[in-house]
Amino acid sequence: MDIVINISVFAFGAILGSFFNVVIFRLPRKYSITHGTSFCPHCKHRIMPLELVPILSYLFLKGKCAHCHAPISIRYPIIEFITGLSFLFSYLRFGLSYASIIAMILASLCIIIAMIDIDTMEIFDRFHLMIFALALVHVLFISQLDIVSHLIGFFIISIPLYVIAVITNGIGGGDIKLMAVSGFLLGYQATLVAFFFGAVFGGMVAVYLLLTKQTQMKSLMAFGPYLCIGIYIAYLYGMDIFTWYMSLLT
Template identity: 35%
Template sequence: MILYINKDLDNISESGEIKMEIYFMIVSFIMGVVFGSFYNVCIFRIPEKLSIINPPSHCYNCNSRLKPLDLVPILSWIMLKGRCRYCGEKISYRYVLIEFLTGILFLLVFNKYGYNIQTIYYLIFISMLIIITFIDIDHYIIPDCLIIFGSIVAILANILGQGIGIKNSLSGALICGGSMLILTSLIEFIVKKEVMGGGDIKLFAMTGLFLGIRGGLLTMLLSIYVGAFYGIIVIVNSRLKKQEYNSMIPYGPFISIGALMVVLCGTNIISWYTGLF
């Protein structure tokens, strides 16, 4: 009798834990979607040196101020069939893509690190990466203001003992940013042309601040693999279509992908690699 009661209590406990886990997964995804909507504003306005607060959200075609019903992430775009309610101008699907992507990444980070300060630490880092990635895709630049903000957050968090430790953080920035600066300077001296922008080097340094020496170096390695894979696809596709391909490719997205892989599964990657020897 007692045995059955204990089993029932265990089942109830497990059921409660599963429900709470599902609840937190939904909440983390919704949080990410909401923040993703704000990141869309940042991606559009920061390169134009506009305020991310004023003026309020509006249609850039007819200048109509958007109402709350027009600003519900993902759902508003679906309900309005991807067009402005007031002038009918088409709204890019990329807004929804960024909102959904941010929601998924928030969900993955919460699922891996739980609900604690360290999770916030990595969410801020990932948020910077999302904004930087799409700005770099659009404008081939990485704004200094984003690097500075992210670096300050990383340094303060690590000083307060909420990240990876200030010594590891500063060493990661120095090694990742410094080594990439030396390497690119050497290559550019040989080939007599720019091979990597200063913004990319600064992004490597910021990544080192957030991820430390091991995480930063792994990011460098993974970004090279991702960039090479993308480059091969572009070259092959261009030759099949007999078209000229653009050799100017923003490198920020590759750094971001590498850093995301480190945040979400860096320990597993390092364990797998060291296990080969």
């Protein structure tokens, strides 16, 4: 029975993931998200419902348009897969609970933010507002932490980032706002964990790009995607990791 539920949760995420693909593609281009059907960018063939089954359609069509056989980006099934996986992890961590729903919404926002940041090097303010709204629900109804921990979370990384941004001009305002609203959601303990993971992942990729001299791969240097991974991990396990780390110090 467990396996059926797990597969259903994954499938639900993957279906939403294919909608996120539309959002990620259309939002920066200012196209309507709710109007208009999907079409092949190459031959304008209207994509039929059967060609829209997440992941499976891509595999079945071998990554090509059913009409003109132009290649379809592997990005689409990957985003569907990651969304499905993040929903499954949220469910496995929190079970049937409101925290699970918050984790799934957070994962969704993180995926959209990360992909748009990779494409445009920008994080839109509306997403900061959505995370802030999510944080309010979490802080008021779910969190075990006191409000002060959440308020400190808002500032603990965003202020140092702001100072670094003023001095070096190397950090975008979108990243600072992301760490502020996410910090409010997570509380300061998990916020430190989120930033630690974000910095480690971002740092590893930066070193790899430098070593392989792919410095023209600027899009991979957007900091937002790594912060997003850290934020999602921290919502699931941040408090446990923080408590474990503190126990090492004492």
